[in-house]
Amino acid sequence: MLENLPKTYDPKDFEDRLYKFWSDNNYFTPKVDKNKKPFTIMMPPPNVTGSLHMGHALNNTIQDVLTRWKRMDGYEALWLPGTDHASISTEAKVVDKIKSEGKSKEDMGREAFLEEAWDWTHLYGGRIKNQLKKLGVSCDWSREAFTLDENLSKAVEEVFIRLYEKDLIYRGNRIINWCPSCTTAISDAEVEHEDSHGSIWQVRYPLKDGSGHIEIATTRPETMLGDLAIAVNPEDERYKDLIGKTAILPLVNREIPIIADSYVEMEFGTGAVKITPSHDPNDFEVGARHNLGQCIIMNEDGSINEKGGAYKGLERFEARKKIVEDLKEGDYLVAVKDHDNAVGHCERCKTIIEPLISKQWFVKMEPLAKPALEAYYKGEVNFIPERFGKIYTHWLENIKDWCISRQLWWGHRLPVYYCDSCGEVIVSRTPVEKCNKCESDNVRQDTDTLDTWFSSALWPFSTLGWPEKTPDLDYFFPTDVLVTGYDIIFFWVIRMVFSSIEQMGEVPFKDVFLTGLVRDSQGRKMSKSLGNGIDPLEIIDEYGADALRFTLLTGNSPGNDMRFYTERVEANRNFANKLWNATRFVLMNLQEDIGFGQLDLESLEEEDKWIVSKLNKTIKEASDNLEKYELGMGAQRVYDFIWDEYCDWYIEMVKSRLYGSDENSRLTAQKVLVYVLKDILKLLHPFMPFITEEIWQHLPDSNQALIVTSWPKYKSELEFEYSENSIEYIKTAIKHIRNARAEMNIAPSKKATTIFVTKDDVVKSYLENGKRYFINLASAESIQIHDNKDGLGEDNISVVLHKAEAYLPLKELIDFDKEIERLEKEKEKLDGEIKRVVGKLSNQGFVAKAPEKVVEEEREKQRKYEEMLDKVLERLESIKNIK
RNA sequence: GGGCGGUUAGCUCAGUUGGGAGAGCACCACGUCGACAACGUGGGGGUCGUUGGUUCGAGCCCAAUAUCGCCCACCA
Numbered sequence A: 001m002l003e004n005l006p007k008t009y010d011p012k013d014f015e016d017r018l019y020k021f022w023s024d025n026n027y028f029t030p031k032v033d034k035n036k037k038p039f040t041i042m043m044p045p046p047n048v049t050g051s052l053h054m055g056h057a058l059n060n061t062i063q064d065v066l067t068r069w070k071r072m073d074g075y076e077a078l079w080l081p082g083t084d085h086a087s088i089s090t091e092a093k094v095v096d097k098i099k100s101e102g103k104s105k106e107d108m109g110r111e112a113f114l115e116e117a118w119d120w121t122h123l124y125g126g127r128i129k130n131q132l133k134k135l136g137v138s139c140d141w142s143r144e145a146f147t148l149d150e151n152l153s154k155a156v157e158e159v160f161i162r163l164y165e166k167d168l169i170y171r172g173n174r175i176i177n178w179c180p181s182c183t184t185a186i187s188d189a190e191v192e193h194e195d196s197h198g199s200i201w202q203v204r205y206p207l208k209d210g211s212g213h214i215e216i217a218t219t220r221p222e223t224m225l226g227d228l229a230i231a232v233n234p235e236d237e238r239y240k241d242l243i244g245k246t247a248i249l250p251l252v253n254r255e256i257p258i259i260a261d262s263y264v265e266m267e268f269g270t271g272a273v274k275i276t277p278s279h280d281p282n283d284f285e286v287g288a289r290h291n292l293g294q295c296i297i298m299n300e301d302g303s304i305n306e307k308g309g310a311y312k313g314l315e316r317f318e319a320r321k322k323i324v325e326d327l328k329e330g331d332y333l334v335a336v337k338d339h340d341n342a343v344g345h346c347e348r349c350k351t352i353i354e355p356l357i358s359k360q361w362f363v364k365m366e367p368l369a370k371p372a373l374e375a376y377y378k379g380e381v382n383f384i385p386e387r388f389g390k391i392y393t394h395w396l397e398n399i400k401d402w403c404i405s406r407q408l409w410w411g412h413r414l415p416v417y418y419c420d421s422c423g424e425v426i427v428s429r430t431p432v433e434k435c436n437k438c439e440s441d442n443v444r445q446d447t448d449t450l451d452t453w454f455s456s457a458l459w460p461f462s463t464l465g466w467p468e469k470t471p472d473l474d475y476f477f478p479t480d481v482l483v484t485g486y487d488i489i490f491f492w493v494i495r496m497v498f499s500s501i502e503q504m505g506e507v508p509f510k511d512v513f514l515t516g517l518v519r520d521s522q523g524r525k526m527s528k529s530l531g532n533g534i535d536p537l538e539i540i541d542e543y544g545a546d547a548l549r550f551t552l553l554t555g556n557s558p559g560n561d562m563r564f565y566t567e568r569v570e571a572n573r574n575f576a577n578k579l580w581n582a583t584r585f586v587l588m589n590l591q592e593d594i595g596f597g598q599l600d601l602e603s604l605e606e607e608d609k610w611i612v613s614k615l616n617k618t619i620k621e622a623s624d625n626l627e628k629y630e631l632g633m634g635a636q637r638v639y640d641f642i643w644d645e646y647c648d649w650y651i652e653m654v655k656s657r658l659y660g661s662d663e664n665s666r667l668t669a670q671k672v673l674v675y676v677l678k679d680i681l682k683l684l685h686p687f688m689p690f691i692t693e694e695i696w697q698h699l700p701d702s703n704q705a706l707i708v709t710s711w712p713k714y715k716s717e718l719e720f721e722y723s724e725n726s727i728e729y730i731k732t733a734i735k736h737i738r739n740a741r742a743e744m745n746i747a748p749s750k751k752a753t754t755i756f757v758t759k760d761d762v763v764k765s766y767l768e769n770g771k772r773y774f775i776n777l778a779s780a781e782s783i784q785i786h787d788n789k790d791g792l793g794e795d796n797i798s799v800v801l802h803k804a805e806a807y808l809p810l811k812e813l814i815d816f817d818k819e820i821e822r823l824e825k826e827k828e829k830l831d832g833e834i835k836r837v838v839g840k841l842s843n844q845g846f847v848a849k850a851p852e853k854v855v856e857e858e859r860e861k862q863r864k865y866e867e868m869l870d871k872v873l874e875r876l877e878s879i880k881n882i883k
Numbered sequence B: 001g002g003g004c005g006g007u008u009a010g011c012u013c014a015g016u017u018g019g020g021a022g023a024g025c026a027c028c029a030c031g032u033c034g035a036c037a038a039c040g041u042g043g044g045g046g047u048c049g050u051u052g053g054u055u056c057g058a059g060c061c062c063a064a065u066a067u068c069g070c071c072c073a074c075c076a
Helices: A015-024 A054-072 A087-100 A110-135 A150-165 A221-226 A237-242 A281-289 A306-311 A316-329 A366-377 A386-397 A452-456 A471-476 A486-504 A536-543 A545-553 A566-588 A606-627 A631-659 A663-684 A689-696 A721-743 A761-769 A771-777 A816-841 A844-849 A852-882
Strands: A038-042 A076-080 A169-179 A184-186 A191-206 A213-218 A229-232 A246-249 A254-260 A272-275 A333-346 A354-363 A382-384 A416-419 A425-427 A443-445 A479-485 A509-515 A752-757 A780-786 A796-801 A804-809
Touching (some): A015 A689, A038 A054, A054 A509, A054 A536, A054 A545, A054 A606, A054 A631, A076 A471, A087 A110, A150 A169, A150 A425, A169 A281, A169 A333, A191 A246, A213 A221, A213 A272, A221 A306, A221 A316, A229 A281, A306 A316, A316 A333, A366 A386, A382 A386, A386 A486, A452 A486, A536 A566, A545 A566, A545 A631, A545 A689, A566 A631, A606 A663, A606 A721, A631 A721, A663 A689, A721 A761, A721 A771, A721 A804, A721 A816, A761 A780, A771 A780, A796 A852, A816 A844, A816 A852
Parallel strands (some): A229 A254, A382 A509, A752 A780
Antiparallel strands (some): A169 A184, A191 A333, A229 A272, A246 A254, A752 A804, A796 A804
16 A cells, blocks of 8 residues: 655656646636635746746745645635736847847838747747746646736736826926937836946136136036036025126037026035036926026937037047047146046946936826825835835835836837827827827827836736736735845835725735845855856756755845855755655554544653644744744744654654554554654645655545645644653753763663662653663663662763763773763853853842743752752762772 | 945854844764664854943843945936
């Protein structure tokens, strides 16, 4: 009946097979069942361009732990997977690809380019899904979504139109971040600021009336081509007389006014600022206040346009160089100084961003941010760890309108149409062929697409069928927890929250669990360019998915970065191996057909009750840990129970019964071994799904798959205090005896009669019941229990215990000097403990103010240690006398 | 400029209501005894960055400070 496990643990033997088994049986697919509670997680959709990296492995492992646990705990657990079209990233890759084939976007045209992009998506989009499966993710592939799916696109369009109709989306001429390489506008969040060492140039602009000049300072000299004014602070005495005068823009010879604006800081630079309204956000504001108009001097690719006169056609940094040279030549350049400032780069391609004025579409953020902040302050959204709430509130409190239009082709096209006859702007759910104002058919759709985050902002409900009122949406929304990296709080988390509040009327998730970064062993960020990335698939291939998962879950805490060491994976693989072998031991000692259903509490022996009681506590504590998202602590607790309690102690203690002649005792031991093992597998399953399922299916009476069994429950009737005390006493005694023997260099093969001397009835009962443990685990030949040590002689090793003393008569082996040395060491230890306890207890404040329980514990310790010290001293005395 | 985090054993890190400092790896010694050498047993190793405060009691709370790191920010 019992099929034995292979001798060695090899995850390759079963991981893929089990994934298929779960999948084929639809265990990942929850039903809409009103009698059960739903539990929902939306997987942060990886980009179709990507392949699995450690970051994915980490957050998907966490999601899988939560999902598997909740599924076992009786919930209809939905973990919905999917992928993101990742507009700008994917487009860049496709552009590169066609470029290598000698083609360009423009040559191909929109239709053909999109076909290429879809081909790319189909080719690479599936790759990461298969990689995720290797990790063991129990997500519901039948509900898989893609941001460009028809229904998700419909959701995007619907949201755009609703926001437009509420005046929350508008089109306007504003300063945006322009990437000359991607040739598109990007949002503020997509700009990375990087400190750089640069220069600041001081330039003098002559005054028109010939009365002198005014000096300005700039870090971007090329933008002077677009200068429309010079601004000074109205309070600045130095420039008071110049306000209202006209200056001549060098090299261009444009006449520009000198204006006063309090935005200018007198202390900075020269106190006079050139104003370039079309190429700087602050200047834009100043320009608007003073009606300066606009002067755009750059093309899409960042080169200087016809407004730049002689500099036309130069790339922007070439132009800078040339302009500085010319300024110098014309004696306009006063000084060049070193200057540090933060330069904005495109998050995708790292090109330096050019702020410039452009007509784009924006989401008006303030009305959306407000409820999102309120939701947080009302506790509707919680961050784990809490500190990340500050990032959330800080961003929302300082929010600016969100530029959502992109000059890209891969993505959701704006549902906006322009009439070229009358200029009407039409936003429509259906294609527009005729202007609804002038009835002209001279109508065209906007060629822009939406920021990729616009669609991912809707992920928690668009994936469930919104705007349709689907049963899924009704049942599974709002979701329970979002698991993601702290680096996309404002890209994604915030946008989901306000989108959800706006469209659904409630927050999309209750908890946000934030993961840190997985770094290499030297603490560096893993990156392609550094070549220090560790491929999760290679790790899985070598050590198995379970070991990788366990490594990612333990040894770090939420929101903190972690370093990845293959040594840790190896250690966790060893743990899996330990469990594997423990199971083999259990299986090879089972008799057939004894029935492993219920535990018969009446027949349990001391160590049985002890392990059951310990298991019971572990169930409670591990469940509490999971409840509080303390996944690493929960995993560690289960690990410790398995290795320290079950393997190192329980199995060892029970061996004599398995090999013994007492049939009832033997069968009880077998039953308890299986009983505890089954709960162990359940507790470990969310963390290590493969090995636990594989073992489970080899156990007797386990017809149902482990993945859908029930999570163990704490039961107060399974607490056995006496047994716990008894076994813990025995464990301590065994450790002491082992220690003494090791220190005396007495090999375990040299067995000795062990004589316990005690007057304490409770200890006597512990020892009486525990005789066989000493024989098996402490190299005892036989056990005697005496009331006093009369007639024992002195040729013994003495092991001092609490309320007892153990004697090992090993006459010919005893080296009295060593024995004295060992006892002296013991004495020192006890002296130290007593000193600490007495110190504490002689502090009146402590005795008076500490809780009675704590004080009594300390008193008890004092009695215990003094009692033990007495015996050590007595022993030392008598042994010295012999010498 | 603003905000946040780390600083605990040789290394990497846990330590969540303040009550005798833990794990893994590494190291030393012994061991192949009928699950496991991917192992067992025993051991060494820390004034928890520094200073001050609160408290009977601080790795944990408060205030400074040092140092490393991260995030945000339109000073030309």
